[in-house]
Amino acid sequence: MAQTSIIFRLELDHKKVSFGDVAGAISKAGGDITSIDVIRPGHDTSTRDITVDLSDKNETVMIDALRSIDGITVVNVSDRTFLVHLGGKITIQPTLPIKNRDDLSKVYTPGVAKVCTAIAENQHKAYSLTIKRNTVAVVSDGTAVLGLGDIGPHAAAPVMEGKAMLFKQLAGVDAFPICLDTKDTEEIIRTIKVMSPIFGGINLEDISSPRCFEIESRLADELEIPVFHDDQHGTAVVVIAGLLNALKVVGKRMENIRVVVNGIGAAGVSICKMLLQAGVKRLVPVDRDGAIVRGGSYEHHPMWQWLSEQPQVESRSGTLKDVIDGADVFIGVSRARVLNEEDVKRMAPDSIVFAMANPEPEISPEEALPHVAVFATGRSDYPNQINNVLVFPGLFRGALDCRARRINEPMKMAAARAIASVVSGGELNEHYIIPSIFNEQVVVQVRKAVIEAAILTNVARRTPPEFR
Numbered sequence: 001m002a003q004t005s006i007i008f009r010l011e012l013d014h015k016k017v018s019f020g021d022v023a024g025a026i027s028k029a030g031g032d033i034t035s036i037d038v039i040r041p042g043h044d045t046s047t048r049d050i051t052v053d054l055s056d057k058n059e060t061v062m063i064d065a066l067r068s069i070d071g072i073t074v075v076n077v078s079d080r081t082f083l084v085h086l087g088g089k090i091t092i093q094p095t096l097p098i099k100n101r102d103d104l105s106k107v108y109t110p111g112v113a114k115v116c117t118a119i120a121e122n123q124h125k126a127y128s129l130t131i132k133r134n135t136v137a138v139v140s141d142g143t144a145v146l147g148l149g150d151i152g153p154h155a156a157a158p159v160m161e162g163k164a165m166l167f168k169q170l171a172g173v174d175a176f177p178i179c180l181d182t183k184d185t186e187e188i189i190r191t192i193k194v195m196s197p198i199f200g201g202i203n204l205e206d207i208s209s210p211r212c213f214e215i216e217s218r219l220a221d222e223l224e225i226p227v228f229h230d231d232q233h234g235t236a237v238v239v240i241a242g243l244l245n246a247l248k249v250v251g252k253r254m255e256n257i258r259v260v261v262n263g264i265g266a267a268g269v270s271i272c273k274m275l276l277q278a279g280v281k282r283l284v285p286v287d288r289d290g291a292i293v294r295g296g297s298y299e300h301h302p303m304w305q306w307l308s309e310q311p312q313v314e315s316r317s318g319t320l321k322d323v324i325d326g327a328d329v330f331i332g333v334s335r336a337r338v339l340n341e342e343d344v345k346r347m348a349p350d351s352i353v354f355a356m357a358n359p360e361p362e363i364s365p366e367e368a369l370p371h372v373a374v375f376a377t378g379r380s381d382y383p384n385q386i387n388n389v390l391v392f393p394g395l396f397r398g399a400l401d402c403r404a405r406r407i408n409e410p411m412k413m414a415a416a417r418a419i420a421s422v423v424s425g426g427e428l429n430e431h432y433i434i435p436s437i438f439n440e441q442v443v444v445q446v447r448k449a450v451i452e453a454a455i456l457t458n459v460a461r462r463t464p465p466e467f468r
């Protein structure tokens, strides 16, 4: 169940209640007190901020329980998650101060004109003389935000700001969130193209399928900077990394496993493609209407049509509940709670379940864990977090540092292997198949692997000194 952290500001009338009564009521309503701050001490009454961890569902129960006690006044309730978003999560800062007219004349007119002219004469100088060398646009139209669906560009912003924070903190990449108020494929392509001169790369985010496929492939072809749809390829890369290690834990091989992928949207299509590249021979892609089968007809969806033409895709039709029977691996990038305990029980022995829908996985750990050998989700509050945040910071760090023209398949596979390799043989076990995002080796290794692959495949336009 999802946990949340709430701060209750309470005024206590000491003639009627003791702090012990408050603590007892909180615990009875299912909360854990994690901190207590005395805001106003007093003999007769006092005000305290009590931080409580509780399940999402218990919040109103808790408020009612506290209000019902004579002597407690609930002054305010604040959700700590909202508090960290107040005013947005990133800011822009100059790299040097402007202290006097001399400084001003260099960073701004008239001095700046010389620099502009230099770039006009040689456009490549934009990489050394502007923010282009280190800046990525994180672009969404708000149509497939996490698993929340089409919630619009304003509501998408907290996720895009979050991605920008992660880019900066983990890899030193300056990323700017851009939420577009259009769902029109051509308009999105055109908008990104016209704003591209200032950016060194484009990270597309939470754009629903199937539009995301055309938007990405057109931009990748038409722009000279890397364009990467995070939900497709970031997810596929991290899934392959997790699977490489999970297979070692259970002692199975890519060539022998039967894999069910549920949710053949942005993430699912790219995961299927990368599984095939990694050597999977039995693949069952499943969407809302059941399995996508070899020999089927999916004219309305070119990527599903492509999948149905692959020899490794099974021809047996059925619903998720049918095809899960005997599967070695389940990868969910669909919706919350589409699997239950009975379903995972019917998988092959030593099964692997990656339930990656956000914010609620396809099956909860409580239900899955007793029946599977390896379990992972996309969330930071459970073990084995398989999330594309392990990929995009290091991947763009590498792509920017070697000025890659694009991000190709060998670069993605190299990134997957690099992430997997951060967990050493001695550390690897069913609860630790994927490194933490706070493991500094992740960005270091992904960057290195991506640059090496870019140089080998001739998409690098610069060789960083340590690779010469």
Ligand SMILES: NC(=O)c1ccc[n+]([C@@H]2O[C@H](COP(=O)([O-])OP(=O)(O)OC[C@H]3O[C@@H](n4cnc5c(N)ncnc54)[C@H](O)[C@@H]3O)[C@@H](O)[C@H]2O)c1
Pocket (backbone or CB within 6 Å): 144, 145, 146, 147, 148, 206, 207, 208, 209, 230, 231, 232, 235, 262, 263, 264, 265, 266, 267, 268, 286, 287, 288, 289, 332, 333, 334, 335, 338, 356, 357, 358, 359, 377, 378, 379, 386, 387, 388, 389
């Ligand atoms: N952990 C991660 O790093 C990570 C990365 C990307 C996406 N995700 C999650 O994966 C999910 C899908 O993301 P996306 O960007 O691919 O979205 P998307 O909208 O492109 O695709 C979702 C697909 O799931 C299908 N679907 C919906 N309900 C289904 C059901 N009950 N059974 C089978 N298929 C169903 C839809 O028809 C669609 O094809 C979201 O919950 C998202 O948060 C997680």
Ligand SMILES: O=C(O)C[C@H](O)C(=O)O
Pocket (backbone or CB within 6 Å): 145, 146, 147, 159, 206, 230, 231, 357, 358, 378, 387, 388, 389
């Ligand atoms: O944003 C995340 O946490 C992962 C992924 O990009 C998603 O859309 O769920």
Ligand SMILES: [Mg+2]
Pocket (backbone or CB within 6 Å): 146, 205, 206, 230, 231
């Ligand atoms: Mg996303």
